Amino acid sequence: MKIAYKFILFLAFVFLLGCRNESKSIVKHHKSHEESRQNVPFSDAVQVDNLYFLTGQIGKDHTLGKIVESGIEAETKQTILNIEAVLKHHNLNLSDVVKCTVILADINDFSKMNGIYRSFFKENLPARTTFAANLVAGAKIEIEVVAARK
Structure with a gap:
């Protein structure tokens, strides 16, 4: 009985190992739609398959080549508009975003x-992480997202 049990476990292991190798993800790297980038x-x-990182x-206002002025509210708005532009380029929108990472230069700007x-x-709120760190180009905010094609 013990040998049959071990043989069944061995077959299950071989089967799972084989299944793992059959399901390979498709990875595509996309350059920017912005000429300057x-x-x-x-x-x-x-x-990666239906996920977009x-x-x-x-x-940064890419038409002017500089970070927008007027503080964290203006930079946050421009940052999200930039995200929307990238998503749109891939036929996605903000409702497809499943995860956001928000990095603030000053955590006191959180509110x-x-x-x-x-x-x-507003709806279908993505998971979110927020923390503070030094950012490039004197930016007050950086946001990265993961989106899922439905």
């Missing part, structure tokens, strides 16, 4: 950022 050393989005966005954030994310 064609030569950056990273992908604007990396697609977007590069972090800051409150102001959250007010603007709430105006964009």
